[in-house]
Amino acid sequence: MATALVTGASSGIGAEFARQLASRGMDVVLVARSIDRLQQLAEELQPQYGIDTTVLVADLTQPQDVERVYTETEGRGTTIDLLINNAGFGDYGEFAKSDRAKILSMVQLNVTALVDLTHRFLPPMQQRQSGCILNMGSIASFQPLPYFSVYAATKAFVLSFSESLWAENRKTGVKILALCPGPTDTNFFEVSGSPASNGNSQQLASVEEVVRDAIAALEKDTSNVVVGGFANQVMTTLTRFFPRDVLVQAVEQQFRPNRD
Template sequence: MKTALITGASSGIGKTFAQELAAIKTNLVLVSRSSDKLYELANKLENKYQIHTDVIVQDLTEVAATKSVFEVVLEKGLTIDLLVNNAGFGDYGIFTERPLAKQVNMIQLNITALVELTHLFLPGMQERKSGGIINVASIGGFQPLPYVSVYGATKAFVLSFSEALWAENQDSGVKILALCPGPTESNFFQKAEFPSSAGGGSMQKLASAKEVVKDALQALEKNQSNVVTGGFLNQVIVNSSRFLPREILVSAVAKQFKSLKSNY
């Protein structure tokens, strides 16, 4: 039976990855800082699907957090066949008016922890000539995002980094995917402190996390470098930079996101 390690597994897309992978008889290593939610999920999935789950309660914004996770996996004698780097968060508002510490923690979680975990677990997959890594990016990684500037930049990094590793590993037997969802049912908007009007209603319909995860697993199986989930509108968004000058595009995005603030 294969084993998947999922970060940010206590809610949203991460929790749904756990549920969908458990349903196809995949053992799980669940990582999050939310102890109660993790253990509740682990017990539920073990009882329902007769799989084995391990829980690692860890805040990945802390120094040496990823090394700690890796060492726990080694101590337990586990082999990670699939790494899902899902943990991440955003922040809405004018850059200079938002807390610097939150921006730095965002970079630590969305970029640094993801790179470190990939660097720790990828060599073992390469040695076994099998495995997969799903890095959760965003449709926001395809163009700058005024008023969500640091978040958009982190997801642009994840997209570029993942596609580069996909190309490097074409002959290694390891599949690497950048998952690029649009607005999805989760607590993202609340944690990012978006105005209440931005919960999907005034922007676009929220995709279900289950749809996103199913699309991701299918794309990984096909060895795609990235997958954009959430329907036709998201395809238009990610391809708009091919047809519009960047200044026009980023100005239009700025206008859209600024209107959320003014309507709050």
């Protein structure tokens, strides 16, 4: 039976990945900081779908925890067929006034941990000539986002990194995908400190829709997929038609914090 490892599995898109993959008969390794939520999810999935669940409590901003995720799975002989690098968070506000520790943690989680896990799990997949790695991007991967400056930059990195690996691995049997959702009904806005309505005119996509479309894209072996509705498709193409300075100024006005 195939096994998927999902980071950030305690809620939102990560938890939904675990549910949909389990429903397809995959064993799941659930990784996050919250042991209570992970155990609750594991206890839901195992009897419902008859699959094996493994809970790994880890803070992926800590390099030793990233290493432990590998050593306690692939390093102990548990083949990981699908790696979902979903863990990440954003921070809203003016960069100069942001909390330095928080934004450095964001880079550590959104970029460094993702690269580290990919570098650890990709070689065994190449040796087996099979496997998939899904990296969590965003529609923010495609353009600068004032007041989400570091977050958008990390997601631009994820897109570029994933597309490069997709091309490198076309003949290895390993699929690489950057998943780029738009605004989704998760706790992202609460964690980032941004109102859900800030900059968003469309309805939030459901996690079920996002994950369903992501799994379909994995099966097609494309380098990236933009999900969550037609408006997101439009947003990711704007840089092709407008000067970047004009576009980023318009986005700045849209996302500018309320100073009243």
